[in-house]
Amino acid sequence: xxxxxxxxxxxxxxxxxxxxxxxxxxxxxxxxxxxxxxxxxxxxxxxxxxxxxxxxxxxxxxxxxxxxxxxxxxxxxxxxxxxxxxxxxxxxxxxxxxxxxxxxxxxxxxxxxxxxxxxxxxxxxxxxxxxxxxxxxxxxxxxxxxxxxxxxxxxxxxxxxxxxxxxxxxxxxxxxxxxxxxxxxxxxxxxxxxxxxxx
Numbered sequence: 787x788x789x790x791x792x793x794x795x796x797x798x799x800x801x802x803x804x805x806x807x808x809x810x811x812x813x814x815x816x817x818x819x820x821x822x823x824x825x826x827x828x829x830x831x832x833x834x835x836x837x838x839x840x841x842x843x844x845x846x847x848x849x850x851x852x853x854x855x856x857x858x859x860x861x862x863x864x865x866x867x868x869x870x871x872x873x874x875x876x877x878x879x880x881x882x883x884x885x886x887x888x889x890x891x892x893x894x895x896x897x898x899x900x901x902x903x904x905x906x907x908x909x910x911x912x913x914x915x916x917x918x919x920x921x922x923x924x925x926x927x928x929x930x931x932x933x934x935x936x937x938x939x940x941x942x943x944x945x946x947x948x949x950x951x952x953x954x955x956x957x958x959x960x961x962x963x964x965x966x967x968x969x970x971x972x973x974x975x976x977x978x979x980x981x982x983x984x985x
Contacts, residue, residue, distance in 0.1 A: 835931065836921060838896065839925050841899070845921065845926065853915075860903075862915055862918040862919070863919040866919045868895070869895045873890045876889070884908065890904040901926065921939070923939035
């Protein structure tokens with residue numbers, strides 16, 4: 787569903803909800819290899835800082851990005867700055883792709899803008915987003931460190947390399963290792979038989 791209207795549709799408190807919490811953004815070095823953005827090779831030019839679109843408060847950076855859900859126009863992050871507050875109450879989605887899901891709103895500490903969500907419960911298709919800090923692209927700006935350019939979040943595309951090739955290569959290496967171990971085992975067994983026969 788386009789936009790974030792579903793985030794503001796309905797709210798209800800649940801028992802045993804956690805209080806307001808924040809997660810520190812780890813100290814990062816722009817020279818550290820970053821994830822691929824817009825087809826970049828992953829150098830420092832690919833690193834971006836996420837800002838609140840309303841007040842320019844720093845919310846996080848691309849080093850913490852672990853996924854992008856395009857159907858929700860959201861960026862999933864492992865970490866955010868202390869300036870992004872996790873709401874105290876669990877809210878419920880009443881329509882759209884996340885209908886029936888429970889979430890904690892993510893609010894800008896400086897201006898109170900609803901930046902995104904932290905899913906508490908979700909259907910299987912979005913279960914991988916639970917516990918992550920999901921920033922809605924329409925509410926953030928992206929500052930590119932290398933070019934000093936400031937672009938709307940909607941214009942940023944995050945590309946993540948497929949793991950299929952890596953998994954296939956790992957399987958091949960494991961098979962080769964297994965074959966080598968069997969060969970060594972047979973050689974040791976044969977050597978033991980020869981030693982026994984000689985004695």
